[in-house]
Amino acid sequence: MVERMNVVIVGHVDHGKSTFTGRLLADSGALPDGKLESVQAWCATHSRPFEYAFLLDALKEEQAQGVTIDSARCFFKSSKRHYIIIDAPGHIEFLKNMISGAARAEAAILLISAQEGIKENSKRHGLMLSLLGIKQVAVLINKMDLVGYDQSVFEAIKLEYAQFLQSIGVKPAAWVPISARQGDHLIGPSDAMPWYKGMDVLSVMDAFHKEKPLSHLPVRFPVQDVYKFTQHQDDRRIIAGTMVSGELHQGDEIVVYPSKKKSTIHRIEGFNVPSSTTVGPDRATGFTLNTQLFIKPGDVISRIGEVEPAVGSCFRANVFWLGKQPLRVGRRYKLKTGTCKVPMVVTHVKSVLNSAELTSTDSVNEVARHEVGEIVIETLKPIAVDLVADHPIMSRFVIVDEYDIAGGGLFIAKDDHPHLPPIELEMDVQSAIDPGLRHTRLGHRAGVVLVTGSGGVGHHLEQELFELGLFPMRLEGLSPFALPSVVTVANALLTAGLVVMVVTRPEYVGVIADALSPYDQLVTEDPTAQTIANWLA
Amino acid sequence: MDQLDRLESQSVAVFREAYREFKQLAMLWSIGKDSTVLLWLARKAFFGHVPFPLVHIDTAYKIPAMIAYRNQMALEWGLQLVVGQNQEALATKQTFPDGATDRISCCKALKTNALNGTLDASWPRWILDHTTQTLIPDPNPTPFTGVIVGARADEEGSRSKERTFSPRGQHHDWDIADQPPEFWNQYKTDFKPGTHVRIHPLLDWTELNIWEYIQRESIPIIDLYFAKPGTSQRYRSLGCYPCTQSVESSAMTVDDIVTELRSGKFSTIAERSGRAQDKEDGGLETLRREGYM
Numbered sequence: 001m002v003e004r005m006n007v008v009i010v011g012h013v014d015h016g017k018s019t020f021t022g023r024l025l026a027d028s029g030a031l032p033d034g035k036l037e038s039v040q041a042w043c044a045t046h047s048r049p050f051e052y053a054f055l056l057d058a059l060k061e062e063q064a065q066g067v068t069i070d071s072a073r074c075f076f077k078s079s080k081r082h083y084i085i086i087d088a089p090g091h092i093e094f095l096k097n098m099i100s101g102a103a104r105a106e107a108a109i110l111l112i113s114a115q116e117g118i119k120e121n122s123k124r125h126g127l128m129l130s131l132l133g134i135k136q137v138a139v140l141i142n143k144m145d146l147v148g149y150d151q152s153v154f155e156a157i158k159l160e161y162a163q164f165l166q167s168i169g170v171k172p173a174a175w176v177p178i179s180a181r182q183g184d185h186l187i188g189p190s191d192a193m194p195w196y197k198g199m200d201v202l203s204v205m206d207a208f209h210k211e212k213p214l215s216h217l218p219v220r221f222p223v224q225d226v227y228k229f230t231q232h233q234d235d236r237r238i239i240a241g242t243m244v245s246g247e248l249h250q251g252d253e254i255v256v257y258p259s260k261k262k263s264t265i266h267r268i269e270g271f272n273v274p275s276s277t278t279v280g281p282d283r284a285t286g287f288t289l290n291t292q293l294f295i296k297p298g299d300v301i302s303r304i305g306e307v308e309p310a311v312g313s314c315f316r317a318n319v320f321w322l323g324k325q326p327l328r329v330g331r332r333y334k335l336k337t338g339t340c341k342v343p344m345v346v347t348h349v350k351s352v353l354n355s356a357e358l359t360s361t362d363s364v365n366e367v368a369r370h371e372v373g374e375i376v377i378e379t380l381k382p383i384a385v386d387l388v389a390d391h392p393i394m395s396r397f398v399i400v401d402e403y404d405i406a407g408g409g410l411f412i413a414k415d416d417h418p419h420l421p422p423i424e425l426e427m428d429v430q431s432a433i434d435p436g437l438r439h440t441r442l443g444h445r446a447g448v449v450l451v452t453g454s455g456g457v458g459h460h461l462e463q464e465l466f467e468l469g470l471f472p473m474r475l476e477g478l479s480p481f482a483l484p485s486v487v488t489v490a491n492a493l494l495t496a497g498l499v500v501m502v503v504t505r506p507e508y509v510g511v512i513a514d515a516l517s518p519y520d521q522l523v524t525e526d527p528t529a530q531t532i533a534n535w536l537a
Numbered sequence: 538m539d540q541l542d543r544l545e546s547q548s549v550a551v552f553r554e555a556y557r558e559f560k561q562l563a564m565l566w567s568i569g570k571d572s573t574v575l576l577w578l579a580r581k582a583f584f585g586h587v588p589f590p591l592v593h594i595d596t597a598y599k600i601p602a603m604i605a606y607r608n609q610m611a612l613e614w615g616l617q618l619v620v621g622q623n624q625e626a627l628a629t630k631q632t633f634p635d636g637a638t639d640r641i642s643c644c645k646a647l648k649t650n651a652l653n654g655t656l657d658a659s660w661p662r663w664i665l666d667h668t669t670q671t672l673i674p675d676p677n678p679t680p681f682t683g684v685i686v687g688a689r690a691d692e693e694g695s696r697s698k699e700r701t702f703s704p705r706g707q708h709h710d711w712d713i714a715d716q717p718p719e720f721w722n723q724y725k726t727d728f729k730p731g732t733h734v735r736i737h738p739l740l741d742w743t744e745l746n747i748w749e750y751i752q753r754e755s756i757p758i759i760d761l762y763f764a765k766p767g768t769s770q771r772y773r774s775l776g777c778y779p780c781t782q783s784v785e786s787s788a789m790t791v792d793d794i795v796t797e798l799r800s801g802k803f804s805t806i807a808e809r810s811g812r813a814q815d816k817e818d819g820g821l822e823t824l825r826r827e828g829y830m
């Protein structure tokens with residue numbers, strides 16, 4: 001059976017993407033009978049000049065405004081393979097639609113108008129391709145008819161854009177001067193540009209190579225779901241998902257991350273498939289295990305002895321942001337990576353890159369729409385992922401703001417020292433009582449003891465303090481999500497004159513201490529009740 | 538993996554994502570070839586089972602063999618079947634075959650409105666009782682929040698721009714000019730109360746892929762697609778009989794159909810060219826914005 005490849009067409013608005021795509025479909029005979037004629041007839045009755053773009057811009061709004069709004073999938077074939085051509089919009093307003101289209105592609109064709117030259121979205125789209133991991137890019141300099149098919153115009157744009165692509169690490173596969181409207185160099189040579197000796201666009205496309213399956217990378221099987229259809233008289237407990245990389249075999253010893261529980265593959269399951277003992281990359285599959293482990297959707301299965309995934313709850317990452325609201329430090333989002341879905345906060349924005357100019361700014365607290373940033377993410381629970389240098393797929397994530405995906409990115413490093421932003425009190429309190437009077441009544445000063453350790457520590461200490469006659473209260477601030485509430489409550493209790501113990505992780509001590517700076521503080525790993533009593537006497 | 542393996546795996550992953558995320562999930566079942574493949578892919582995804590109901594909108598003008606086939610398959614495979622219908626429009630004869638409306642308004646009444654009322658449970662609907670083998674009123678109709686639909690991008694313009702997980706507003710409307718992003722196999726699975734999501738596992742499949750898959754998997758399919766011996770008429774696309782034309786073709790087997798689509802007379806003729814409602818200017822896009830599948 002012939003192979004299929006998805007190719008996306010990108011570039012600045014009006015540089016001719018839809019015209020190119022329409023003309024390619026028309027010239028290669030991919031349009032159904034009568035389609036071209038019916039669009040031409042439609043243009044005639046509506047007294048509009050015919051545009052090849054109307055073959056793709058099917059929505060009424062698109063035709064009315066002469067602009068592509070959303071990516072269209074078009075099916076066509078060459079003598080070599082089948083293609084889905086994805087005609088993406090070039091307008092900045094529709095960058096989310098360009099990304100939705102481009103992310104499905106294995107290769108990209110970027111158009112630049114010879115007449116207008118390199119524009120903002122010529123660069124922005126180039127950058128997005130590199131972030132999306134699309135390595136094969138061909139650049140077409142279009143509308144050569146409008147510059148008299150002049151070679152020097154082609155060379156000048158090529159020189160300038162090649163420098164830009166180099167700066168973002170993209171190596172173009174080809175440069176072709178074309179006229180989409182006239183059909184020059186789409187399929188076959190062109191008399192108008194005898195100086196061009198390279199391939200036509202269709203040959204460039206046919207020369208793109210299919211991405212190899214990731215068999216050579218460590219086994220990664222993100223668990224999508226666990227099924228047991230007992231109500232259908234089926235007792236199998238099947239772990240279902242799609243293999244991302246590596247190979248799994250019946251009898252393999254597996255490890256589940258992040259829990260690191262182990263088991264063995266009993267059998268690879270399937271419906272109406274020849275029974276098989278091996279399953280490789282990209283296959284949606286399922287298997288039963290020899291022991292009944294507690295496995296959840298979002299876990300990642302690998303094999304014993306393979307390179308382990310990065311397990312943690314704090315990562316540095318590059319993101320591109322599409323949300324209507326900016327990406328903000330401290331705001332709670334949902335992270336989706338592989339099959340894992342987990343609440344997250346951004347604890348730090350390290351830098352922001354303007355995605356059109358590639359100028360970078362430091363020390364900001366947000367990533368605005370259509371910008372690219374380097375951020376630090378903290379998840380509510382540990383997750384198993386890979387870093388971008390180790391795995392192109394397992395390092396990807398998206399961020400959901402309220403109901404919609406609002407950004408995407410790549411994990412670049414684990415970060416063990418989260419850079420928490422200052423914590424703001426959710427609510428302040430005022431008291432009419434003088435703190436000195438409270439001191440006299442309670443017999444001790446107000447103070448905060450920051451205890452580092454895990455959940456549950458300090459229960460005993462709290463009792464001891466109480467027995468010594470103090471008024472203690474213990475709070476746990478072990479996740480960044482809890483910190484604003486914990487600090488707000490602590491502040492109220494301290495105003496009331498109590499001894500507040502906050503059990504927290506070492507990396508949060510600094511921000512909690514800052515937020516409660518008006519009060520006496522003691523930071524300790526293993527405090528005794530007597531030291532605290534003496535300190536607050 | 539070949540092209541069909543890839544399409545199958547992608548679609549299976551979409552099914553599983555839908556099943557994981559939408560507790561009130563259903564799948565539209567129109568009995569045609571796309572629905573048939575959809576049903577097969579569901580069984581692939583869930584290891585032989587179909588763990589959600591199938592919704593069939595009965596316009597009362599379906600080719601009668603389709604209804605018979607529907608009931609037979611549902612009983613044989615133990616499927617949960619939910620049936621909806623616009624009984625009011627039928628009773629008051631507000632339809633195109635009755636001469637009361639144009640084709641588009643008829644589609645809107647008998648399909649779109651019936652579908653919307655069935656999905657959000659605001660209209661009466663029926664379920665198949667496997668013991669008595671009859672349709673009975675649905676005793677506790679609940680709204681569906683996720684609906685799997687077999688639309689393909691190669692069918693027509695507005696479908697070529699669909700998302701895999703495509704949100705519908707409170708009034709089942711599709712905001713086609715402002716669709717949320719979806720990429721890297723991450724879909725829109727969060728939705729406001731009162732809205733729902735249409736899930737499209739077949740977007741990347743072409744008509745040819747559908748038949749190649751039916752061929753490869755030996756999927757049982759309704760015989761309206763085949764020319765009867767001695768005739769040269771068959772259906773290429775199934776719908777309501779007043780608006781669906783049969784085509785001139787003597788293909789009698791799945792193999793014949795695959796050959797005909799690959800290199801024969803239909804390789805350059807659009808599939809829906811036999812559907813009359815598409816011909817009216819902007820017809821399908823208008824219908825789909827209002828909730829048509």
Ligand SMILES: Nc1nc2c(ncn2[C@@H]2O[C@H](COP(=O)(O)OP(=O)(O)O)[C@@H](O)[C@H]2O)c(=O)[nH]1
Pocket residue numbers: 011012013014015016017018019020051053066067068090142143144145146178179180181182
């Ligand atoms: N002269 C000339 N005009 C072109 C060419 N390609 C596209 N155009 C025109 O440029 C305008 C924008 O084209 P379109 O394909 O919609 O651009 P898109 O926004 O990149 O999809 C249309 O009016 C096209 O006819 C070309 O090669 N030569």
Ligand SMILES: [Mg+2]
Pocket residue numbers: 017018019053067068088089090
């Ligand atoms: Mg366009």
